[in-house]
Amino acid sequence: MNLILQSKTVNFWAQPYGSSTLWAYLFGALIFGILVFVGLMFMPAQFRRPVVAFCTFIAGAYWVLLYAWPAPIDLQPNELPQGPVEGVGAWLKDANPVVVGMTGIITAFMLGLGIFSLLSIHLRKIRRQQRDWPFSVVLLVSMVAMVSFGYADYFSRQGPDGTKLDLQANWGLANYGRDLLFDGLLQQMDAAMFSVIAFYILSAAYRAFRIRSVEATILLSTALLVMLSLMGAVAYISEQTINGLVSSTGNDFFLNFTLTEVAGWVRRTFETSSLRGIAFGVGIGALAMGLRIWLSLEKSGGNA
Amino acid sequence: MAKNDPIPQPIKPSMSLAEKLTSLPKFYLYIILIFFSSAPLFINVTVPNKPLESSIDLYATLMSVKPGETVLVASDWTNSTRGESWGQFNSVMRILMRRGVNVVLYSTGDAQAPRVAQDSIAKLNKERLAKGEPEYKRWENFVSVGFFSSGEAATNGMATNVKATFAGRKDFAPGRGLTDVYESPILKGREKIENFPLLIVITGSKTSNITVERLSGKVPIAFTVTGVMGPETGNFYQSGQIVGFASGLKGLYDLEGLMENGVNVPGKDGQIVIKSEKYPKIDGFPGQPNAGQGSRYYPTLHFAVALLILAVIIGNVGMFLARKGAK
Numbered sequence: 001m002n003l004i005l006q007s008k009t010v011n012f013w014a015q016p017y018g019s020s021t022l023w024a025y026l027f028g029a030l031i032f033g034i035l036v037f038v039g040l041m042f043m044p045a046q047f048r049r050p051v052v053a054f055c056t057f058i059a060g061a062y063w064v065l066l067y068a069w070p071a072p073i074d075l076q077p078n079e080l081p082q083g084p085v086e087g088v089g090a091w092l093k094d095a096n097p098v099v100v101g102m103t104g105i106i107t108a109f110m111l112g113l114g115i116f117s118l119l120s121i122h123l124r125k126i127r128r129q130q131r132d133w134p135f136s137v138v139l140l141v142s143m144v145a146m147v148s149f150g151y152a153d154y155f156s157r158q159g160p161d162g163t164k165l166d167l168q169a170n171w172g173l174a175n176y177g178r179d180l181l182f183d184g185l186l187q188q189m190d191a192a193m194f195s196v197i198a199f200y201i202l203s204a205a206y207r208a209f210r211i212r213s214v215e216a217t218i219l220l221s222t223a224l225l226v227m228l229s230l231m232g233a234v235a236y237i238s239e240q241t242i243n244g245l246v247s248s249t250g251n252d253f254f255l256n257f258t259l260t261e262v263a264g265w266v267r268r269t270f271e272t273s274s275l276r277g278i279a280f281g282v283g284i285g286a287l288a289m290g291l292r293i294w295l296s297l298e299k300s301g302g303n304a
Numbered sequence: 305m306a307k308n309d310p311i312p313q314p315i316k317p318s319m320s321l322a323e324k325l326t327s328l329p330k331f332y333l334y335i336i337l338i339f340f341s342s343a344p345l346f347i348n349v350t351v352p353n354k355p356l357e358s359s360i361d362l363y364a365t366l367m368s369v370k371p372g373e374t375v376l377v378a379s380d381w382t383n384s385t386r387g388e389s390w391g392q393f394n395s396v397m398r399i400l401m402r403r404g405v406n407v408v409l410y411s412t413g414d415a416q417a418p419r420v421a422q423d424s425i426a427k428l429n430k431e432r433l434a435k436g437e438p439e440y441k442r443w444e445n446f447v448s449v450g451f452f453s454s455g456e457a458a459t460n461g462m463a464t465n466v467k468a469t470f471a472g473r474k475d476f477a478p479g480r481g482l483t484d485v486y487e488s489p490i491l492k493g494r495e496k497i498e499n500f501p502l503l504i505v506i507t508g509s510k511t512s513n514i515t516v517e518r519l520s521g522k523v524p525i526a527f528t529v530t531g532v533m534g535p536e537t538g539n540f541y542q543s544g545q546i547v548g549f550a551s552g553l554k555g556l557y558d559l560e561g562l563m564e565n566g567v568n569v570p571g572k573d574g575q576i577v578i579k580s581e582k583y584p585k586i587d588g589f590p591g592q593p594n595a596g597q598g599s600r601y602y603p604t605l606h607f608a609v610a611l612l613i614l615a616v617i618i619g620n621v622g623m624f625l626a627r628k629g630a631k
Contacts, residue, residue: 063460093464096460096461096464096465096468097461097464097465097468097469097471099457100454100457100458100460100461100468100469101471103454103456103457104452104453104454104457104458106454107453107454107457108453110453111415111453157476158481158482159481160478160479160480160481162476162481162482163441163442163443163476163477163478166422166425166426166429166442167426167429167430167433167439168426168430179423182416182419183423186416187382187383187386187416187420188383190382190383190384191383191384191386191387193384194384194385194387195387198337198341198608199334199337201612202333202334202337202611202612202615203330203333205612205615205616205619206328206333206615206616206618206619207619209616209619209620210619210620210623211620211623220616224613224616227609227612227613228609228613230531230552230554230605230609231605231606231609231610232351232352232353232354232554232557232602232606233351233352233606234606235353235354236352236353236354239354260354267535267538268538268542271535271538272535272538272539272542275535275536275538275539276539279536279539
């Protein structure tokens with residue numbers, strides 16, 4: 001709604017602030033929303049699927065049309081579109097910020113859903129004192145503490161002097177609390193979890209990376225080459241050696257065989273082309289999956 | 305056999321070298337890794353380095369933005385990838401701050417990302433103030449637009465109209481509290497993505513792909529990405545969809561070296577430290593705090609990669625010896 005109210009450009013999606021048309025739109029959308037919500041609640045389960053399929057199709061159709069429909073070229077805000085083709089193109093373009101806002105709001109609802117799910121599961125676990133219930137207490141206390149200090153910090157910055165709190169010297173309890181929980185604990189634990197990967201990589205390199213075939217040998221040699229090229233000291237030594245060879249033989253051709261050059265060649269030719277191939281494959285797969293979801297042919301997501 | 309005689313134990317055959325090499329306990333491997341990755345942090349070593357072309361392009365692009373201009377910075381990293389991303393963010397921001405370039409921060413990668421970015425700017429400001437340099441001020445030099453929960457939709461919206469996508473977003477204005485970001489002087493007259501001279505994405509996730517898909521060709525794009533993302537980002541660089549990128553610790557070390565030495569700039573001994581045929585002379589910031597996380601962690605990367613290679617060699621030698629013994 002904020003988007004509609006704050007827009008300076010007047011079009012179908014953004015009526016003038018306080019105008020009767022805007023109020024009519026708002027009222028109409030509210031009534032429509034309530035009716036849809038009530039309708040879905042009382043609708044028999046077998047009829048929900050077509051409704052969901054219809055909404056999915058409309059939502060997907062917008063993005064498809066936005067790309068497929070000819071876009072108006074250099075249409076100014078105070079200019080009317082010429083003809084129906086340009087009219088639809090302009091309408092779709094004007095709708096973009098509104099649709100983006102709606103998408104953001106719908107995505108943000110997942111946060112609420114996540115909190116609801118977390119609370120219902122862990123409160124039940126604590127109430128029934130199921131296995132490991134103290135961990136649930138820790139989780140909920142952490143969540144409440146983080147939210148409380150987060151909001152306290154946010155509200156402390158609301159006033160006219162809020163920017164002063166960008167400097168630590170001006171901090172109060174709420175700011176220090178937020179910093180301790182967010183930067184001191186959450187972020188550090190986040191980094192620690194990620195760093196555990198190093199141990200898995202080392203263990204896997206030692207136990208699993210074995211030369212058992214020609215393909216594995218090629219893979220291993222290439223990996224070693226690229227890894228060594230990332231080590232500046234090794235790359236430097238290789239370059240010095242090749243430079244020495246060039247100055248003693250007078251043949252510049254050897255310059256093509258520095259570690260950096262060879263690794264760069266591997267990256268530019270084999271690596272990028274393979275990755276591009278994979279990306280194309282993934283893209284085609286995503287397109288096929290997108291079409292299935294858009295046309296509600298995908299049934300594996302459960303019943304609506 | 306008497307009642308109290310010890311029970312004879314079967315004699316364990318001593319392990320062959322092959323068996324020893326293929327069955328090193330995990331515990332020792334992990335201890336060695338901890339030692340190898342921690343020890344270099346206590347030693348001050350300057351590792352020789354030749355920056356990659358992609359890193360030089362990134363530096364040249366950052367240095368080509370005119371003072372007073374406003375660039376978009378998509379800060380899509382959190383501390384989970386701070387080993388690389390934090391240093392990259394600091395280096396990029398140091399260059400922009402020193403050149404007097406304004407920044408619009410936004411994030412489509414993680415809800416924590418805007419806070420992490422603001423905290424990092426606060427630390428950089430502390431460093432600037434300690435050196436007697438002016439503060440890089442919120443609202444006047446940078447604004448934070450915040451997090452967009454749907455990266456695809458927000459980036460798509462930016463392709464059409466940045467102002468409409470950022471509508472309703474607020475940041476702290478001095479003396480006024482929360483104010484619409486578009487009232488900030490640094491966003492004046494910048495409604496479309498084409499009005500920005502550069503978009504820099506600092507990321508540890510797939511937001512780089514979305515940015516290229518939606519905004520390529522509309523604004524020059526530069527990336528700093530984690531080492532894991534380097535190969536796929538190379539694709540965009542080769543195709544000309546992005547103007548430059550720094551990947552992982554190597555990219556960060558490149559960037560820090562470029563900040564210290566510039567490009568085609570003669571050093572004290574008259575020798576050019578970093579040469580490039582592509583660019584004329586691009587100044588650096590010699591003597592300023594350029595060395596950061598890259599310089600600190602790059603030796604660690606050396607030791608860790610060396611250990612990894614050693615582990616692969618030991619495992620394979622053990623396997624070959626075992627096969628030979630079996631024959």
